[in-house]
Amino acid sequence: MRTLRSTLAPAVLLALATPAMAGMGTTATTYGLLPFDVSTAQSLSLFGTQASAAYYNPAALTRDPRMEITGAIFHAEHDLKARSVGGSDPLSRSSNTLSNTPSQQLQLGLKFDLAKLTQYDHPVYLGLMVGTEKYAQDLLAFRAETSQGGQYLQYGRQPLFASGAIATRLWRGVHVGGGVRIMLENDANLYVTTDLQGNTDFERLTVSARPVVTPVVGARVQMGDTFCERQNCWLDGLELAVAYRGQVKAEVKVGAEAEIDGVINNPGLPLAISAIDGFQPATVSVGALYELGGYSRVGVTVELQQWSALDDELAKDTVRDQANARFRDIVIPRLGYERDLTHGLTMRGGVSWEPSSLKDNDTLEVNYLDTDRIVIGLGGSLVWRHPPVLAFPLQLDFGYQYHHLIKRDFDLYSAHPSNPSGPNQPFETVEASGSVHVFTGSATLRF
Amino acid sequence: MKRFTLILCLVAALVACGGDQAEIGPNPSAQARSQSLVYAYPAHQQQRVPLSAPVVLRFSSAVVSEQPEQIIQWLDADDHALDFSVTLADEGRSLMLAPGSRLQPGAAYRVVLDGLMLAKGPVQPRTLTFETAYLTSGPISQVASDSSFHVEHRFPDGDFFPILDFSSLRLQFSQPLDRRSLSYGDNLRLSGPDGLVPAEVLVSGHYLTLDPRQELTPGATYTLSLGDTLTSTLGVDMAATEYTFVPRSSGGRSTLVQQVPDANSGQRLSILTGEPINQVPLQAVLLGDDNSTQQTGDIYAELAHIPTFPTVTPLRVKRGSLLQGSPLELLIGGEVPAGFGSGEIEIRFISDAMGYLLENPFSRQPDAPRHLVLYMDIAISAQDPRANGAVTQNILHLQLNGTAVVEDGQMVINAIGVAEPRLLGLESARSLLSFYMASYPDQRNAPLPPQDQTAPQLLSWLPGAEAERYRPTDPLIFNFSEPLIPGSIRAGDNALLLVDDEPVAFHSHVDGAALVITPVESLPYGSEVEWVMFDGVTDLAGNPASAEIFAFQVPALAEGPAHAPVILSTYPGFPCPTQSRDLAADNAGRCIGGLATDDHLPLARLPADRLLHMVFSRELDPASVTPETLQVHRVDDQGEPLEVVAGHLALRGRTLTFAPAEPWQPGTLYRYRLHSVLDNPDCGVNALCDRDGLPLKTMVLALSPAQAFAPTQGGPNLDIFFRGAAEVTDVLQQLANLPTADVNANFVADPGEPRFSDHPDGLENTARLVRNPAANPLNDGTSASGNAVDDANVGCGFTEDEPPVPLVCDDQQYLHMNGILHADVVGFRASHELDPSDPTIPALVQQQGGVLVYIYPTQMFLSGTVVHVETSDAVKMLSFVAQPVDTGPQVMRIRAACDAAIVGSCDAHQGRIPAWIVEQGGEPQLLVSLDLYLDAPWLDPVVENFNILNPDGSPTLLPVSHDLRSYPLSLSLAGGVSFLPDGRLAIQQVSLNDLALSINLQLGSPPILTADLYLAIPAGEVRLVYVSEPVKQ
Incomplete structure (x- = not known):
């Protein structure tokens, strides 16, 4: 028999708890997985050669025939601001920084040639990518809450990332690949009888976690290989790619039935919460890469993200249904450039413009903040041909990404009884702005 | 490497950017703007709030305003502000408002909170409204919310308050329900899928509770119907109504x-x-x-x-x-x-x-x-x-x-x-x-519910051993140790009321732990009554009361000469026709038939919410009580009627009450007229009559026997004037002299009525009149002086000896009293609140303080007796023969404590006589001093004159006059105040002083012979017992 009180008290939804850092985004969509993706602002990710291609465009797994193992470390430093502009009942804020919780990932990627296991020669590549939050201390980083102070829609701790895909060359320069992204759906059920002091009895608890998968498919066409295989033409160096990623989210359902002696029994007080986090919209990416003279490459990618599906998902979410949040599909253009320098050093950079998917400037009780962003990436990689201990060259990548959040004003609404303004009038207006600095580094062994 | 280091430094610099995470707290003024009332009694829009209710307010933090009574407004329906005092509770978080004066019945009130400051901020402005309850008895506008009799509220109503399977239903009416008109199953029905739902019905005044014995079936349709044979106490029938509802399931309880x-x-x-x-x-x-x-x-x-x-x-x-x-x-x-x-x-x-x-x-x-x-x-x-x-x-x-x-x-x-x-x-x-x-x-x-396994015990019953105090319209009251289930009494099944062995119809209801049985027809005088209770009458837990038979005899009406009903008490006012009034000077005149030197009666005052009470010596015929025979008017200073005062007449036994439609207006003059005629009454049209058709004898005093009305005659219309006054907190009591031997109220000791020799301990409500030789100035052992009479004796005569010796006859010396008193209990007065120089306050009261009771002046009746005289030799020589003198019924008027003819003398007590209840030897005693006028209007001494004979040979009568008119007496009474087993008050009073009566007779006109008779009522020989009305009606 334990007192429920001690566990319930911090879980009570105090409206003014620590500013929430729930991330509707995921590492892969918000920042980028490996330093290659981070430093190019995902503009060249459709054409990536590393294991992260298993997520961005499985067909790109065939770009480099070598197998590889990659380990990456990722640190995103957030400086997300909410500056109070005024209002009928503004909250007291000690500073303008709404949140500076970092995201700290540890990632592991693997790429195999499955054909090596078989008697066949035709290569079939398998790519796996796994990322964990807080340097593997937090596998489930899930948070769903209302917030009176405001909370950013994207950014924050990210849930577990797991993706896998296989790819192969179909014909000439046409490569295809497909895989899945896995997220978890968790179910917890509690039955308890308690007295009014919280002394529980007859407890029954079941928790289960189910994987939910969403497909990732991609195709890549090396134009030169496809259309002018035998001779050179202007299409050499041009590569087109298209990828589709399905919609997926992490979900937690909590059901509880509490019978209180003398007050409620048969059946007990039913509590049911269903919430989502880490939403990945259905995304179609179309990109083109052009190789300039063998040393540099320039690429452009256009992404269509179907955020509007989040409307229905949040309407089913117990925590956020009151917000009536509406989202729009967004188109993200990305531009990137890569240049090989001497001695195995390659520099790359990219820029992308990411509009905000949040339509409204007010979401009741949940108070989402989301702005348009300019993302600038910079990075490079260094190949260490003869590293100690290892038999194969080691490639070290580093990447830096800067997000500049364009200022946008939001009205905060709350139906909490302690809000004197009531639910129909904004109690405060805040200006959302800020910046994010992302630092990543990885080590890749190709063999 | 160099480049690497450079990048690292850049990274470090960038990481240092950004401020500390904000601590976000609530708006500092948010708490201040959320302060409010959290609880109020009465609840907002509560109906039927009791009149003595305070207003209790509780807030979200403590009240810091210095003088909340200046900020909070309590207004009535006309927006007049009420005075009230404020007490704080729970360190200022709760306020209790107590009004300075009593709230009005059926009135709407508002409490306005605006500008009150609490510790954490100002209170959000709010107005509370509520309506007070109506009275069960009083002016009609304070009893009935509407002239039609209908259901005003249902709880639960099925809308805001859902009706469930375990619900009991409560109805509140616009007028008090007459429970005798209710018959569950006939004019009140709750029917469901299986027909009539067995239920307990509780009724009190405007309120009715219907508690089904079994739970209702959820989802089934039920109908509650009220028929038009349901009547209010004001005689209005209900319009038939029906309510349909579907109870919901209460789920897991x-x-x-x-x-x-x-x-x-x-x-x-x-x-x-x-x-x-x-x-x-x-x-x-x-x-x-x-x-x-x-x-x-x-x-x-x-x-x-x-x-x-x-x-x-x-x-x-x-x-x-x-x-x-x-x-x-x-x-x-x-x-x-x-x-x-x-x-x-x-x-x-x-x-x-x-x-x-x-x-x-x-x-x-x-x-x-x-x-x-x-x-x-x-x-x-x-x-x-x-x-x-x-x-x-x-x-x-x-x-x-x-x-x-x-x-x-x-x-x-x-x-x-x-x-x-x-x-x-x-x-x-x-x-x-x-x-x-x-x-x-x-x-x-937790503790389990206690199981009640004790059967209900009978503690006392009315009349019980007090059958002589019983009057036919009183109910039978059985006081048990715990409440019974009213529905467990099924007339004719497990309970029978037998009158002379014949079952009669009765109403029964349970009030607290008392079972009240009201016969439909009042029990006849002299009948043998039995109340038989079989098994099956149970308490709330089902424990049966033991089967028993209770028997008593209603006092018998002895055969005797008929006498018209007289008025024993009227409230307000004195029950005699008056003359020489000066209403503007608050002088109600003096009784017609008294002496011109009589006190003038003070004009009575009637508090705004009280009824008129009239109590008679016999039961009136209900058919003779109509708006023509009892009229109430508002009058001018001359006593001329200005407009009729409408109201409701109610007759119960010997008491008639009138409830005005609106409360009496303070300062306004009113008059009520009891109609009667001398002979041949048209009962119900020009006279109030008793059940034998005899008209109301409104005037009993007379200046001479020739002017006195005969026993069966009535009298003129009786006008009583009064002035309206403000409401008071005094408690009005109606006290009856019970038991009295003179049950048939003909003021004659009829054979069959109790006599002293049957009750050697003493009869109650008697005065013993004896001869009083000690008062004779001649001091010769006789109780007469003068030249006409040698001696006098009461009740019987003298022996044949010389000198004649008075015979002893106790039975005939006891005069039986018949009276009703109205009194107001005012409250305790401490010793320091009393005026030490006031001679009317007894010494014991001056020392200890006492409870002040005001007695209203009225008239009491004594039965007559015969005074035997021994005539003097002079009379015998003159061939006059004196017959024994029948005094006839005598009237004792309690005099007001002042004379209204003297300006200002009635200011102190408005003519009411102050009496005091003090503690003496651990027991309460009532002390009072009364001044009385004694009249013997029918005293007509017969002296036969054999000198002048009538044509038929019978002697003519010598005119004899006497002075027993407005004869002043002073009576000091004291006695214990006790409670009868059935809860009624019983006040014993015994006289402390001798009452000496010296009657002067004048024989002849002009007088040729005189006599003075010396009689007395010795100390201790006036024995009164006053009993209050039965506690349950």
Whole structure:
């Protein structure tokens, strides 16, 4: 028999708890997985050669025939601001920084040639990518809450990332690949009888976690290989790619039935919460890469993200249904450039413009903040041909990404009884702005 | 490497950017703007609020305003501000407003909160409205909310308050229901899928509770129908109505066991009122302001399934729940001990109490408590039989309003209810209940409900051993040790009322622990009455009362000469036709037939909400009581009628009451006229008559026997004037001289009526008239002087000896009294509040203080006797023969304490006689000094004159005049105040001084012979017993 009180008290939804850092985004969509993706602002990710291609465009797994193992470390430093502009009942804020919780990932990627296991020669590549939050201390980083102070829609701790895909060359320069992204759906059920002091009895608890998968498919066409295989033409160096990623989210359902002696029994007080986090919209990416003279490459990618599906998902979410949040599909253009320098050093950079998917400037009780962003990436990689201990060259990548959040004003609404303004009038207006600095580094062994 | 280091430094620099994460707190003014009222009694828009209710307000933080009584406004329907005082409780978080004057019945009030400051901020402005309850008896506008008789409120109504399978139904009417017109199954029906639903029906005044014996079936359709044979006490029939509803299922129920703790000797105070918790105070003039009984017990509340009814959660407390209370000390006027305590007081739920937990209507803050509304019907009973008779009653529709919140693992309910229990059937006490209940933390091991396995015991019954005090329209009252189930008495089945062995119809109802049986036809005089109770009459738990037969005999009406009914008392005013009035000077004149030197009566005052009372010596014929024979008018200073005052006449036995349509206006002159004629009355048109058709004898005094009306004659119209006055808190009592031997009220000691020789201990309500030789100035052992009479004797004559010796005849010397008194109990006056120079206040009262009682002047009747005289030799020589003198009925008028003809003499007590109840030897005593006028209007001494004979040979009569008119007497009375076993007050009074009567006779016109007779009523020979009305009607 334990007192429920001690566990319930911090879980009570105090409206003014620590500013929430729930991330509707995921590492892969918000920042980028490996330093290659981070430093190019995902503009060249459709054409990536590393294991992260298993997520961005499985067909790109065939770009480099070598197998590889990659380990990456990722640190995103957030400086997300909410500056109070005024209002009928503004909250007291000690500073303008709404949140500076970092995201700290540890990632592991693997790429195999499955054909090596078989008697066949035709290569079939398998790519796996796994990322964990807080340097593997937090596998489930899930948070769903209302917030009176405001909370950013994207950014924050990210849930577990797991993706896998296989790819192969179909014909000439046409490569295809497909895989899945896995997220978890968790179910917890509690039955308890308690007295009014919280002394529980007859407890029954079941928790289960189910994987939910969403497909990732991609195709890549090396134009030169496809259309002018035998001779050179202007299409050499041009590569087109298209990828589709399905919609997926992490979900937690909590059901509880509490019978209180003398007050409620048969059946007990039913509590049911269903919430989502880490939403990945259905995304179609179309990109083109052009190789300039063998040393540099320039690429452009256009992404269509179907955020509007989040409307229905949040309407089913117990925590956020009151917000009536509406989202729009967004188109993200990305531009990137890569240049090989001497001695195995390659520099790359990219820029992308990411509009905000949040339509409204007010979401009741949940108070989402989301702005348009300019993302600038910079990075490079260094190949260490003869590293100690290892038999194969080691490639070290580093990447830096800067997000500049364009200022946008939001009205905060709350139906909490302690809000004197009531639910129909904004109690405060805040200006959302800020910046994010992302630092990543990885080590890749190709063999 | 260099580049690498550069990048690292850049990284470090960038990481240092950005400020510290903000700490976000609520807006500092948010808490200040969310301060509000969290609880109020009465609840907003509450109806039928008791008149003595205070207003209790509780806020979200303590009140810091210096003078809240200046800021809060309490307004009536005309926007006049009421005066009130404020007390703080719970360190300022709760306020109790007590009005300076009593609230008006049926009136709307508003309490406006605006500008009050609390510790955490200003209160959000709010206005509370409520309506007060109506009276059950009084001016019609204060009794009836509407001229039609209909249902005004239903609880639950099926809309906001859902009706569930375990619900009991409560109806509130626009006028008080006459319970004798109710017959469940006929004009009140609850029908469901299986037909008529067996139910207990409780009725009191405007309130009715219908408690089904079994739970209703959820989802089935039920119909509650009221027929048009239901009548109000004002005689209005109900318009037939029907209500249809479908009860909902209460789902999985939980029983919450709550403890009602005691106040730990007054230490634990209610957070709402600041009074000790669970103490039921009784504030009354009769019992005093400091009395309270501490209640303790356990309450078992059944909650419906809360998740199914989250905003309005029904609950019920089952019938039979019991709270035990500490004994009450019964002190008359709060100071004079009544001589006995009440024993344990029990409060029992006689029906399922229905309640609802509601969201806080004033504040949505998460810490604002939920509200509880609970309607209950309770029965109060006391262990001591006499206290039980005085106090036991049902209180219906007691509404508790409170807060419910979970604190430290206990559901704590603080609630307020106001009850107005009737004490002795006379006064509505004020009782503010500060309830506190806390649930047991361990509900699984909470105490189980006590099982009542004791059968109800009979403690006393009326008339019981007091059959001589019984009058035919009185009910039979059986006081048990605990309440019975009213429906368990089935007339003709397990209960029979037999009159001379024939079953008769009766109404029965249970009031508290008293079973009241009212025969439909009043019991005939002299009949043998038996009340037979078989098995099956049970208490609330089903324990049967033992089968018994109760028998008594109604006092017989002896055969004797008929006498028209006379008026024993009128309130207000004196029951005699008057002359020489000066109404503008508050002079009501003097009685016609008295001497011109009589006191003038002061003009009576009638408080605005009181009824007119008229009590007669015999029962009136109900058909003769009409708006033509009893008229009330508003009059001018000359007494001329200006407009008719409409109202409701009610006749019960010998008492006639008139309730005006509107309260009397203070300062306005009114007149009521009782019509009568001398002979050949047209009963109901020009005269009030008794059941034998004899007209009301309105005038009894006469200046000479020739002017005196014959026994069966009536009299002229009787006009009584009065002035309206403001309401008072005094308690009006109607006291009857019971038992009296003269049951047939013909003022003659008929054979068959009780005589002294049958009751050697003494008869009650008698005065013994004897000869008084000590008063004779001749001092010769005779009780007569003068030249006409040698001696006189009362009741019998003299022996043949020389000198003649008076015979002894006790029986004939006792005069039987017939009277009714009205008195006002004012309250205790401490010694320092009394004027030490006032000679009317007895010494004992000056020392100790006493309870002041005002007695209203009225007339009492003494039966006649025969005075035998021994005539003198002179008379014998003159051939005059004196027959024994029949005094005829004698009238004793209680004189007012002042003479209205003398300006200003009536200012002190307005003519009422002050009497005092003091403690003497641990017992309460009533002390009073009365001034009386004695009249013998029919005293007509017969002296035969054999000198002058009539043609037929019979002697002519010598005219004899006497002076027994307006004969002044002063009577000092004292005696104990006690309570009969059935709870009625009994006041014994014995005279402390001798009353000497010297009657002067003049024989002949012009007088040729005179005589003075010396009679007396010795000290201790006036023995009066006054008994109050039966506690239950």
